[in-house]
Amino acid sequence: MGRPPCCDEIGVKKGPWTPEEDVKLVDYISKHGQGNWRTLPKHAGLNRCGKSCRLRWTNYLRPDIKRGKFTEEEERMIINLHSVLGNKWSKMAAHLPGRTDNEIKNFWNTHIRKKLLQMGIDPETHRPRTDLNHLMSLSELLGIATNLGNLMGPWGNPLGLQADVTQLAKLQQLQTLLQILNNNSVVNMNNPWLLGNNTLALNPIEAFLSKTNTPHLQNPGLFPQAQGDFSQDISKSWTDIEGGSHAEALGFNNSSSTSQETHNENTLPALVSSSTGANTFNQMDTCKQAQMSSQSPSSTIFEAWEKLLDDEESGSYWKEILE
DNA sequence: AAACCGGTCAACCGCTCCGCC
DNA sequence: TGGCGGAGCGGTTGACCGGTT
Numbered sequence: 001m002g003r004p005p006c007c008d009e010i011g012v013k014k015g016p017w018t019p020e021e022d023v024k025l026v027d028y029i030s031k032h033g034q035g036n037w038r039t040l041p042k043h044a045g046l047n048r049c050g051k052s053c054r055l056r057w058t059n060y061l062r063p064d065i066k067r068g069k070f071t072e073e074e075e076r077m078i079i080n081l082h083s084v085l086g087n088k089w090s091k092m093a094a095h096l097p098g099r100t101d102n103e104i105k106n107f108w109n110t111h112i113r114k115k116l117l118q119m120g121i122d123p124e125t126h127r128p129r130t131d132l133n134h135l136m137s138l139s140e141l142l143g144i145a146t147n148l149g150n151l152m153g154p155w156g157n158p159l160g161l162q163a164d165v166t167q168l169a170k171l172q173q174l175q176t177l178l179q180i181l182n183n184n185s186v187v188n189m190n191n192p193w194l195l196g197n198n199t200l201a202l203n204p205i206e207a208f209l210s211k212t213n214t215p216h217l218q219n220p221g222l223f224p225q226a227q228g229d230f231s232q233d234i235s236k237s238w239t240d241i242e243g244g245s246h247a248e249a250l251g252f253n254n255s256s257s258t259s260q261e262t263h264n265e266n267t268l269p270a271l272v273s274s275s276t277g278a279n280t281f282n283q284m285d286t287c288k289q290a291q292m293s294s295q296s297p298s299s300t301i302f303e304a305w306e307k308l309l310d311d312e313e314s315g316s317y318w319k320e321i322l323e
Numbered sequence: 324a325a326a327c328c329g330g331t332c333a334a335c336c337g338c339t340c341c342g343c344c
Numbered sequence: 345t346g347g348c349g350g351a352g353c354g355g356t357t358g359a360c361c362g363g364t365t
Contacts, residue, residue, distance in 0.1 A: 014335070016359080038350065054351075055334065090353060105354075106332055 013047045017056050021046055025053055026061050059102045066098025070107055078104060079112060083126045 017025075028044035034057070037050035046053060059065075070078070074096060081092045089101035089108075096104065108123075116123040 016333075036350075050350085051336090051352095052334075058352090059333070087354065101353075102333075110331060 011047065012049050012052075014052070017060075021048070022056070022061055025057060029057060029061075059100045062100075064098055065100065070099075070111075074099070075107075075112065078108060079116075082108065082112075082123075 024044050024046055028040065032043070034040070034054075037054045040046075040050055041048045041053050044053070048056075077096060078092060081095055085091050087105075089105040092104050093099055093101040113123045116126075120128055122128070
């Protein structure tokens with residue numbers, strides 16, 4: 001036998017608030033404080049349920065609410081916070097003065113989520129997308145490109161097609177990278193994490209670079225922008241994140257696992273565990289929450305990924321592939 | 324001009340958490 | 345210790361608005 005919801009009361013108004021109702025609510029709270037939300041509407045002369053009043057106050061009428069668009073800094077913070085907290089909007093709001101949980105949640109769902117997906121990043125796991133449909137379309141593209149490369153040969157483009165050697169090299173790299181990202185187990189000599197000297201790669205980018213046998217990697221001068229920034233940035237970001245858990249990458253120093261341990265586990269841990277809530281958040285509670293806001297903008301994989309996509313020479317190319 | 328469509332965001336709903344008795 | 349009730353959280357809905365056809 002449960003308690004009836006407060007909003008089931010007959011005759012209680014629902015829907016958008018009128019300016020008159022807002023005035024009544026603000027007047028009452030400024031005089032008496034919030035007090036008991038359940039009894040507040042009656043005392044304030046409002047035909048609303050307490051829950052509705054609380055929501056209206058906390059999400060809209062509170063005097064300290066910051067209005068207007070989210071800044072880039074706030075956006076960065078939200079992404080970083082989400083990578084640690086998951087969908088804990090109210091916890092995130094606590095780190096963003098003047099922003100409400102509802103506002104952050106809406107902003108995430110309408111802007112950031114979409115942006116990450118376009119960048120090929122799974123907004124839930126904060127890892128490069130590995131969903132089947134996405135990879136299927138990539139595989140098809142890669143298959144076509146590979147055939148194209150075989151037809152063309154190294155010296156030219158007898159078919160008059162627009163693809164060039166640089167793009168094919170990039171495709172090859174991407175294919176290898178995807179293989180690595182999707183292969184978490186290490187069992188044999190085909191192990192994508194195994195480097196040429198029989199050591200294991202520290203991160204997928206290192207493995208990726210070791211597997212990729214393209215001229216411009218050995219001689220970056222040939223392709224000054226095409227590969228260098230990308231591999232360095234993502235590799236650095238991944239190392240930052242992998243190095244003793246992502247919490248450390250976020251500025252926390254009490255991690256229990258070192259990068260070497262992570263390395264030796266021969267797995268590719270997620271940037272964020274599927275149960276983002278409990279452990280990571282407790283960790284944050286007991287660690288240095290304040291450091292969250294001062295995290296270097298360059299220390300997340302999204303930004304390295306974004307930089308790859310924004311790269312003047314290869315940007316549109318990667319975007320086309322990933323979208 | 325009207326219909327359609329997609330994006331945005333305020334508000335609702337159902338559930339969990341937590342303090343009190 | 346368990347039940348009750350208030351508060352808060354996160355997911356979802358639907359109204360509104362601007363752009364496009």
